[in-house]
Amino acid sequence: MSTSISSSLQEEDLWEGGNKPFKASYGKLMMWFFIVSDALTFSGFLVAYGFSRFKNIDSWPIADEVFTHFPFLHGVDAPMYYVALMTFILIFSSVTMVLAVDAGHHMDKKKVTFYMALTIVGGAVFVGSQAWEWNNFIRGEYGAVETRGGQIYQFENQITGKRVALRDFSMSQPKDRTQNLRKKGIWFTSESSLPTFTVDEVITGFRSNNDLIIKTEKLDEKGHKIRLSREESLKKIQQAKYVVEGANLIRNEYGNRLFADFFFFITGFHGFHVLSGVIINIIIFFNVLIGTYERRGHYEMVEKVGLYWHFVDLVWVFVFTFFYLV
Amino acid sequence: MEHKAHKLEIFRGLWKFKSNQQKIWGVLFFLSVVTIIEVALGILKPEILMNTFLSTKLINWIFIILTLIKAYYIAWDFMHLRDEKSGLQASIVITLIFLIAYLVFILLVEGNYIYDVLYEGFVSWNF
Numbered sequence: 001m002s003t004s005i006s007s008s009l010q011e012e013d014l015w016e017g018g019n020k021p022f023k024a025s026y027g028k029l030m031m032w033f034f035i036v037s038d039a040l041t042f043s044g045f046l047v048a049y050g051f052s053r054f055k056n057i058d059s060w061p062i063a064d065e066v067f068t069h070f071p072f073l074h075g076v077d078a079p080m081y082y083v084a085l086m087t088f089i090l091i092f093s094s095v096t097m098v099l100a101v102d103a104g105h106h107m108d109k110k111k112v113t114f115y116m117a118l119t120i121v122g123g124a125v126f127v128g129s130q131a132w133e134w135n136n137f138i139r140g141e142y143g144a145v146e147t148r149g150g151q152i153y154q155f156e157n158q159i160t161g162k163r164v165a166l167r168d169f170s171m172s173q174p175k176d177r178t179q180n181l182r183k184k185g186i187w188f189t190s191e192s193s194l195p196t197f198t199v200d201e202v203i204t205g206f207r208s209n210n211d212l213i214i215k216t217e218k219l220d221e222k223g224h225k226i227r228l229s230r231e232e233s234l235k236k237i238q239q240a241k242y243v244v245e246g247a248n249l250i251r252n253e254y255g256n257r258l259f260a261d262f263f264f265f266i267t268g269f270h271g272f273h274v275l276s277g278v279i280i281n282i283i284i285f286f287n288v289l290i291g292t293y294e295r296r297g298h299y300e301m302v303e304k305v306g307l308y309w310h311f312v313d314l315v316w317v318f319v320f321t322f323f324y325l326v
Numbered sequence: 327m328e329h330k331a332h333k334l335e336i337f338r339g340l341w342k343f344k345s346n347q348q349k350i351w352g353v354l355f356f357l358s359v360v361t362i363i364e365v366a367l368g369i370l371k372p373e374i375l376m377n378t379f380l381s382t383k384l385i386n387w388i389f390i391i392l393t394l395i396k397a398y399y400i401a402w403d404f405m406h407l408r409d410e411k412s413g414l415q416a417s418i419v420i421t422l423i424f425l426i427a428y429l430v431f432i433l434l435v436e437g438n439y440i441y442d443v444l445y446e447g448f449v450s451w452n453f
Contacts, residue, residue, distance in 0.1 A: 022410065022411045022413055022414040023410075023411055024410065024411075024414060029414075032414070032418060035418075036418055036421060036422060039422055039426075040422070040425060040426070043422075043425075043426045043429060043430075044429065047426075047429045047430050047433045047434070048433070050430065050433060050434055050437065051433040051434065051436065051437040052437065053437070054434050054437030054438045054440075054441060055437040055438075055440045055441050055444075056441070057438075057441055058441075058445075064368070079368075079369065080365055080368050080369055081365075084361065084365040087361055088358065088361065091354065091357055091358070091361070092354070094400070094404055095350055095351070095354045095404075097404075098350045098403075098404050099347065099350060101406075102346050102347060102350065105346075222376060223376065223383070303406075306404075306405075307405055310400055310401075310404040310405045311405070313400060313404070314397055314400045314401065314405075317393055317396050317397055317400065318393060318397070320393075321364075321389050321390065321392075321393040324368070325364060325368050325386075325389045326386045326389055326390070
């Protein structure tokens with residue numbers, strides 16, 4: 001260590017060779033390094049999403065028609081309200097985090113404890129909300145059929161203009177096809193659960209109900225999904241190959257296959273960040289409780305996890321915009 | 327450990343605060359207003375904003391600009407970048423803006439190109 005540094009500085013505040021660069025401590029700078037690289041990771045994902053969307057610009061699913069659920073409001077079409085609520089929860093837990101950091105600057109252990117606890121609760125509520133959102137997305141609501149060419153056909157009542165679920169019109173027929181399980185067949189073969197209806201049941205039901213038309217994936221110039229006429233629908237329904245209910249990594253009832261893949265990947269990766277943020281917050285919370293930072297003389301650790309926590313909030317702001325709004 | 331004084335104003339001094347806590351609530355208020363505007367626009371979808379400008383709908387431009395404004399206030403006030411040295415601010419922000427803008431440009435242009443090829447080519451949308 002150089003001797004020219006004034007004696008009022010503590011030795012542990014110094015880096016080898018002099019004062020702290022940018023007047024920020026080592027830990028804080030490294031947290032910023034991590035945040036910058038993680039921001040690039042997330043922008044890589046979001047830009048890849050943008051790439052796929054531009055590639056399928058005239059047939060991408062419309063978020064308002066996909067995310068329409070709100071807790072305790074069954075059957076009510078409530079686009080966006082739930083994600084907006086999630087956004088508020090996350091921003092609010094960001095605020096309690098800054099308040100904890102601020103209380104830390106004043107060495108106020110009680111307030112830091114209180115605000116850290118609130119932050120943890122907010123984060124946990126957010127992760128829970130995301131799980132609920134995933135559950136709705138995976139289960140689906142209306143169901144659709146997929147053609148040989150990989151296009152999704154949804155069904156609509158041409159008089160009311162409302163979506164119609166497969167279970168409302170499919171004709172039940174005697175089935176000879178059951179789910180292939182290891183215990184029933186050959187020991188090395190099995191398959192995932194079969195859709196509730198077969199393609200034949202959907203087609204028969206569709207033919208016998210004159211109000212039904214097909215809603216395609218294609219968008220018109222105004223950005224609305226193109227509906228086929230009844231005659232065209234009857235012709236096109238022949239091409240149905242699979243019944244799709246809900247979403248998985250292979251196909252989904254909302255439209256383009258990549259849509260569900262990106263949804264799972266990006267919101268999943270973000271949710272994992274929130275989860276790890278909550279866990280780190282819990283660790284710091286207990287450190288505050290047992291007085292580690294009180295003895296250390298500063299609450300900089302709270303500031304560092306705070307940076308990470310705000311970053312997670314920042315990423316959500318972008319995910320919210322590009323997945324739900326744009 | 328010495329802590330730096332907070333700059334207690336936002337909007338270039340238009341809105342001043344007495345304490346750091348007050349500033350935090352003020353920023354929360356602003357972020358909430360922006361989010362409410364976004365959600366309201368997303369639900370109403372006014373026809374006039376459905377026109378396209380630079381191959382993106384006007385409403386989407388508004389969403390993107392509002393998002394960047396939100397990101398600025400989260401980074402500047404919640405992450406305390408406002409109180410850091412300008413060198414630190416620049417090394418974070420310029421790096422990200424440069425690399426992300428580059429990535430966005432190159433991938434979106436490419437995505438658009440592939441769309442054109444599929445649209446004008448002989449690839450059938452459905453078969």
